Amino acid sequence: MELRKLRAFVEVVRQGGFSKAGKVVFATQSTVSKAVKQLEDEIGVPLLDRIGHRSRLTAAGEIVYRHAIRILTERDDLVSELNALRGLKCGILKLGLPPVGSGILFAKLFAIFRKCYPGVEMRLVEYGSERLEEIVLAGEIELAASLLPVSEAFEWQDVKREPLAVLLPIDHKLSRCQSLDLSKLREMPVILFETGFASNRVIMDACRRHGFEPRVVARSSPIDFVIELAAAGMGAAFLPRMIAEQRRHLSLAWVPLHEADTDWHIAMIWRRDACLSPAARAWLDLVACGRAEDHSVND
Incomplete structure (x- = not known):
């Protein structure tokens, strides 16, 4: 049945x-x-009772007319919503971000996106990179921020690409080094994030x-708790x-990690x-613009 x-x-x-x-x-x-x-x-019954130059609805015509109005209205609504979606007057952004670094990198962009597209609903989930990759593949979210490398x-x-830093108690013998490689930490206990954080795999x-094999003495998700554990002398973070x-923490020093393939990318x-x-x-597009501005400032 054609529209x-x-x-x-x-x-x-x-x-x-x-x-x-x-004419209409x-x-x-x-x-x-x-x-x-x-x-x-197509329907198999008359819809109009034609009397001279006038026509009136038959009983079947009344039914078809009522449903046709509904179908055509829904079609118009569909077109309107799709046009609004293309114009970003409505829609949903399903996004996943990791707890580490998202505040610095994305909070400002969130505010800009909301201002530019107030009709778009933003649905955010927060997990470690490995879990985010799983739910992107499952189709639960469209986009996620994750550490590279990722699978094909x-x-x-x-x-953003940043070197990792080692957090050590300020009185530790290595805290005054200009940089460290991981061989220097062979005998030192380490603090990692919870399972599912890709940075653990890098270390x-x-x-x-x-x-x-590093001696892992603690795992945590909140950054502040990881910092406090390191400040309490439990291990390197x-x-x-x-x-x-x-x-920065009064009881901690941080030293750049001088190690190949350990950048937080x-x-x-x-x-x-x-x-x-x-x-x-x-x-x-917004993230790309933000990255370009960041490079401009750094240059």
Whole structure:
């Protein structure tokens, strides 16, 4: 059942005749008459009782007219919503961010996005990178910020690359070093984030390249608690340099980690075969602009 036939039939009823209906749908009288006849043939019963130059609805016509109005209204609503979606007047952005670094990198961008697209609902989840990758692949969210490298199942857009810093008690013998490699920490206990944080994998892999397994004495998710554990002397902790600089602690020193393949390299990722929504693409554009501004300031 074609929408154009329903539209022609509805306008014949509304306008009270085929000629006036034709002017509304931009068709000739004969074209409108043919469309209504085809609709009647398709349904199998007359819809209009034609009396001279006038027509009135049959019982079947009353039913079809009522449903046709609803169908055409829903079609118009559908088109309006899609146009609004393309224009980002509505929609949903499903986004995942890790707890580490998101405040510094994305809080300002959130505020800008909300100001630019107030009709777009932002749904945020917060997990470690490994969990975020899982739910992106499952289709639960469109985009996530995750540490590189990621598998070939994802496409990605660069956000920020930072060296890691080692957090040590201020009176530790290594706290005055200009930089450290992980071999110097072979005998020292370490504090990691909870399972599912990709930064753990970076540290573990680097230690194994030096031929040892680190002695993990604690795991936590909140950054502040990891910092306090390190300040209490439980072990060495690791944070991106920009976060270590921001979260200075009177009892702690931070030393740059001089180690290959241990940079905290964060990117926005999405499923390789995904058809991203206009809201998701707008977010990626905003992140790219923010990164460009960051480079401009640093330069």
